Amino acid sequence: MATINTQFIEEIFNEIFDVGLVETQNEFSTKIAGKSPHWYSVIKSEERDPSVSSLLTMAMRLERIATQERSYKTRNVIRNIHAKVMDKLSARTLDFKYENQ
Numbered sequence: 170m171a172t173i174n175t176q177f178i179e180e181i182f183n184e185i186f187d188v189g190l191v192e193t194q195n196e197f198s199t200k201i202a203g204k205s206p207h208w209y210s211v212i213k214s215e216e217r218d219p220s221v222s223s224l225l226t227m228a229m230r231l232e233r234i235a236t237q238e239r240s241y242k243t244r245n246v247i248r249n250i251h252a253k254v255m256d257k258l259s260a261r262t263l264d265f266k267y268e269n270q
Contacts, residue, residue: 177219178212182194195209204226228254231254
């Protein structure tokens with residue numbers, strides 16, 4: 170069950186899984202987040218939000234994947250996922266900016 174801290178990353182994983190970009194959590198961790206194979210399971214078990222660097226990596230990789238996708242429908246789904254990651258990244262960086270003023 171998703172907690173408030175893990176809800177976002179679980180939603181992103183499920184959408185990426187549903188569109189067929191990854192088949193496993195380990196593949197999501199390495200292919201999309203650019204982390205070790207067990208990163209996703211650690212984030213979930215420790216109920217943490219993904220770091221800013223993880224969000225940035227996910228956004229960059231999803232943008233690259235979207236531009237290479239031939240199917241218009243799939244490309245749009247990937248771009249929608251990308252937008253969600255960018256929204257989260259924006260919120261996290263704005264929170265950081267205001268916490269440090």
